[in-house]
Amino acid sequence: MLPETIQCLKAATRLFSQTDFSKDLRWLSSHGRASFRQARRCFIVSRCLTAKSPRPRIPRERVEIPGLEVITYGERMHYVPGLAKPVNPHWERDYKDPRYYYAPPSHEMPLYKDEPCYVFHQRTSALEGVAQALWLTKTKMIPSLPPQLLSLAERASNQIPDQDERVQTAIKHACFWDTTEEKPDKTKYCNTLLLNLLHLCTTLQTSHSAIGRRNLVDSYSLMASWKRGNDLLQIRGQNGLLLSCMDPLSEVSGKEEVRGTADHILETLYPVSSTISLQKVHLYKEEVNCSGFTDDYPYPHAHTIYFLEGADPRWKLRPEQFRAKMVMFAFGNALVRAHKLYGPQPQRELDHPITVQAVGTNGRFFHFLVFQLNTTDFSRDDGIKNQVPAGLSGYRPETFSKFLALYLHGVL
Amino acid sequence: MAARSRLPLLFHLKLVHTEAAAKKPAYPPIVHSLTAKSKAAKARQLEEWVKKTIASPVEEKLATITRMQRMKFVVYPQTFARNADRWYQHFTKTAYVSGLPEKFSLGQEKSTEEKSTEEGSSPPAATQATLPGIDRDAFEDIRSVVTRAILSVHWHTKKPRTFVYRDQEQMVAPFLRNLVTGLTFSLAKYNPLLLQASVDLNPQVNFYWWRGQRIIPKGHRKGRVEAHKFQIDDHPHSQIRITQQLPEFTSMEASYAAEVPEVTVAPNLMPLFRRQYENHVFTGSKLPDPACFGHTQFHLVPDRYRRDRMAKMQQLDQVEVFLRANALTSLFAWTGAQAMYQGFWNYEDVTRPFVSQAVITDGKFFNFFCYQLNTLALSVETDADNPRKNVLWGNETLKLYDRVEDGVVVGLNDDVIRLLVQFLINQP
Numbered sequence: 001m002l003p004e005t006i007q008c009l010k011a012a013t014r015l016f017s018q019t020d021f022s023k024d025l026r027w028l029s030s031h032g033r034a035s036f037r038q039a040r041r042c043f044i045v046s047r048c049l050t051a052k053s054p055r056p057r058i059p060r061e062r063v064e065i066p067g068l069e070v071i072t073y074g075e076r077m078h079y080v081p082g083l084a085k086p087v088n089p090h091w092e093r094d095y096k097d098p099r100y101y102y103a104p105p106s107h108e109m110p111l112y113k114d115e116p117c118y119v120f121h122q123r124t125s126a127l128e129g130v131a132q133a134l135w136l137t138k139t140k141m142i143p144s145l146p147p148q149l150l151s152l153a154e155r156a157s158n159q160i161p162d163q164d165e166r167v168q169t170a171i172k173h174a175c176f177w178d179t180t181e182e183k184p185d186k187t188k189y190c191n192t193l194l195l196n197l198l199h200l201c202t203t204l205q206t207s208h209s210a211i212g213r214r215n216l217v218d219s220y221s222l223m224a225s226w227k228r229g230n231d232l233l234q235i236r237g238q239n240g241l242l243l244s245c246m247d248p249l250s251e252v253s254g255k256e257e258v259r260g261t262a263d264h265i266l267e268t269l270y271p272v273s274s275t276i277s278l279q280k281v282h283l284y285k286e287e288v289n290c291s292g293f294t295d296d297y298p299y300p301h302a303h304t305i306y307f308l309e310g311a312d313p314r315w316k317l318r319p320e321q322f323r324a325k326m327v328m329f330a331f332g333n334a335l336v337r338a339h340k341l342y343g344p345q346p347q348r349e350l351d352h353p354i355t356v357q358a359v360g361t362n363g364r365f366f367h368f369l370v371f372q373l374n375t376t377d378f379s380r381d382d383g384i385k386n387q388v389p390a391g392l393s394g395y396r397p398e399t400f401s402k403f404l405a406l407y408l409h410g411v412l
Numbered sequence: 413m414a415a416r417s418r419l420p421l422l423f424h425l426k427l428v429h430t431e432a433a434a435k436k437p438a439y440p441p442i443v444h445s446l447t448a449k450s451k452a453a454k455a456r457q458l459e460e461w462v463k464k465t466i467a468s469p470v471e472e473k474l475a476t477i478t479r480m481q482r483m484k485f486v487v488y489p490q491t492f493a494r495n496a497d498r499w500y501q502h503f504t505k506t507a508y509v510s511g512l513p514e515k516f517s518l519g520q521e522k523s524t525e526e527k528s529t530e531e532g533s534s535p536p537a538a539t540q541a542t543l544p545g546i547d548r549d550a551f552e553d554i555r556s557v558v559t560r561a562i563l564s565v566h567w568h569t570k571k572p573r574t575f576v577y578r579d580q581e582q583m584v585a586p587f588l589r590n591l592v593t594g595l596t597f598s599l600a601k602y603n604p605l606l607l608q609a610s611v612d613l614n615p616q617v618n619f620y621w622w623r624g625q626r627i628i629p630k631g632h633r634k635g636r637v638e639a640h641k642f643q644i645d646d647h648p649h650s651q652i653r654i655t656q657q658l659p660e661f662t663s664m665e666a667s668y669a670a671e672v673p674e675v676t677v678a679p680n681l682m683p684l685f686r687r688q689y690e691n692h693v694f695t696g697s698k699l700p701d702p703a704c705f706g707h708t709q710f711h712l713v714p715d716r717y718r719r720d721r722m723a724k725m726q727q728l729d730q731v732e733v734f735l736r737a738n739a740l741t742s743l744f745a746w747t748g749a750q751a752m753y754q755g756f757w758n759y760e761d762v763t764r765p766f767v768s769q770a771v772i773t774d775g776k777f778f779n780f781f782c783y784q785l786n787t788l789a790l791s792v793e794t795d796a797d798n799p800r801k802n803v804l805w806g807n808e809t810l811k812l813y814d815r816v817e818d819g820v821v822v823g824l825n826d827d828v829i830r831l832l833v834q835f836l837i838n839q840p
Contacts, residue, residue, distance in 0.1 A: 206601045218586055298560060
């Protein structure tokens with residue numbers, strides 16, 4: 001065996017021997033991660049090429065016995081064996097140096113609040129999925145997309161010339177032709193496919209000039225907050241592509257249907273808490289409402305949000321959780337708009353309900369969603385609810401018609 | 413024989429010659445051996461390989477040309493090397509012509525007048541006459557598209573503080589993307605090709621070619637002649653690919669008189685480094701894609717080469733050089749790849765010129781370039797008596813706007829917008 005391996009084995013056995021185990025455990029627990037003393041490589045030419053990091057020193061415990069005066073070697077200005085180590089008073093620099101900055105504990109920070117806030121962000125994986133999202137946003141789910149919306153893409157005047165062929169070319173380009181390798185990797189493929197399909201839809205701008213009144217934004221940070229029952233909730237983060245419009249979307253369900261939702265009883269998640277999987281924070285700003293743009297943005301109305309799944313392999317979401325994320329962020333965008341228009345006070349019924357659409361894909365499956373915000377009063381469980389007509393479709397040609405229909409909503 | 417019959421001698425001779433011509437040769441032609449250890453055999457092997465490649469279909473041709481991996485110079489379009497444009501002109505046999513071709517040249521005369529007037533509130537009536545088919549209202553719409561693209565990124569969107577050397581990526585890349593997509597769709601009604609076009613965002617363009625030769629100085633192959641191989645791996649910000657080819661800017665014969673700078677020293681002194689990996693020839697999409705011809709590429713100047721940083725390093729003269737080198741290599745690679753997709757290569761030179769355009773910007777300053785590929789025969793054997801040269805046209809830097817103040821764009825330059833429109837409207 002090589003001498004290095006012998007050394008490593010010895011080190012390993014030493015690590016797991018009885019006497020050292022407790023010391024290492026303490027080290028592990030105090031730092032919250034495993035600091036395994038493996039040899040690391042040194043890229044030096046003049047000395048040996050592997051070295052072990054020095055053993056972490058655990059400082060000796062300082063014992064305070066009241067009544068006993070501690071004799072230190074501080075006055076003598078040098079170490080004297082037998083005398084105690086002097087404790088110096090805490091000293092702070094009078095200028096700010098980022099290299100030597102220690103953050104204060106969270107309860108001393110200025111934004112600390114006793115009441116926790118539950119934050120939903122782009123990496124949250126809601127345990128109960130869509131049911132949890134519907135409860136938190138006080139929404140009723142309607143199983144299918146409204147027919148008048150789907151019929152938008154059926155009309156021949158709204159279809160792209162050679163639609164099937166061009167959709168297939170777009171898919172082939174995203175799947176196979178976009179790279180010098182055999183196949184592009186998944187994130188690239190998803191992105192290219194979505195952009196190709198959007199590009200196809202936007203070519204209708206020559207016949208429908210209202211498409212020119214829209215803008216696609218890649219990264220914008222959304223912030224919205226609301227109170228559901230006794231819990232403070234916030235939505236934050238960059239979620240996806242936003243297609244925003246100069247004109248608002250018309251409502252999808254009429255006034256009677258909206259009033260009819262008052263009788264609907266929301267599905268409770270008992271015994272699971274409704275704020276499960278949401279990040280609990282004590283440091284937050286209250287009443288944040290920011291759509292990611294300034295107030296004089298020429299495209300203030302959010303039209304559709306396009307979610308791409310699988311962008312980061314560490315935070316992959318299951319289909320149910322992905323749909324929940326779509327619902328929450330569509331709601332977040334609508335809520336920010338409502339707060340801007342009607343003020344931050346909860347409104348029982350909005351005069352003009354705000355509609356936001358969402359399309360989510362992982363490259364193979366497409367999820368379509370239309371969210372209509374009818375109320376911003378989330379304190380009680382009864383009353384008018386928001387509505388979500390949603391549908392999921394597999395890989396079929398009708399998918400593009402739905403995509404096109406959602407895109408054209410608001411143009412005509 | 414002639415003496416026996418009464419016919420004259422010359423008549424007999426003529427009969428003999430015609431008989432010899434009509435008779436097929438009894439033996440095959442005498443050629444050099446294929447397998448001997450000689451220079452002639454090597455030349456014949458090459459000849460056979462060339463004949464086989466010419467006879468094969470395009471996909472196989474590309475695979476055959478790029479199959480053998482050897483050490484090659486990796487040419488970076490965005491390079492820190494000084495005076496890189498002279499070197500790259502030599503490698504790609506390109507002549508640089510200052511100013512854009514006649515199609516876009518009207519913009520040059522107006523630009524000197526426009527620069528004197530600072531405000532861009534209403535364009536003078538003369539500019540409308542230079543844009544065929546676009547009236548004042550349409551131009552106003554296009555101006556508003558550009559203004560909104562600038563404002564949406566620089567004013568309206570709330571962005572966090574930028575990290576070091578990621579300024580361009582966060583601020584300028586989204587602006588350029590919005591500009592490209594906005595202009596493409598607004599101008600689609602004037603250029604129906606754009607409706608069928610494919611707009612790639614962050615595509616890949618690769619090209620592999622041979623140019624020049626050297627004698628190997630050391631090693632087991634010492635003394636042998638080896639061709640210099642080059643590879644370009646480019647990543648433009650975005651590009652538009654169309655289904656039909658753009659028409660040429662000038663005839664191929666007009667390029668015979670153009671001057672290409674000669675560089676007598678070895679390429680690695682530029683500095684240029686050799687690596688060995690897969691040889692790629694790629695326009696942005698594989699062979700089966702119907703949109704195989706290029707229209708316009710858009711490039712972003714990275715943070716490292718921005719004007720203010722170059723000024724701090726006292727290299728302001730290198731700014732234009734960098735832009736020229738970038739346009740040259742990117743467009744050469746793109747047009748070369750397009751030509752190879754059509755079946756032309758080193759030993760089968762192009763029969764028609766391939767044309768593409770490029771816009772290089774750092775967010776505020778725009779440079780426009782046009783490239784015409786007249787020849788792909790760049791290796792030593794094929795370039796010996798090849799009078800054709802490739803041509804690059806480029807104009808001087810134009811500023812798009814001065815600054816953004818209180819949600820209003822100050823100093824919007826209509827020249828730049830007009831040139832952008834002319835570039836995108838260009839169609840066969």
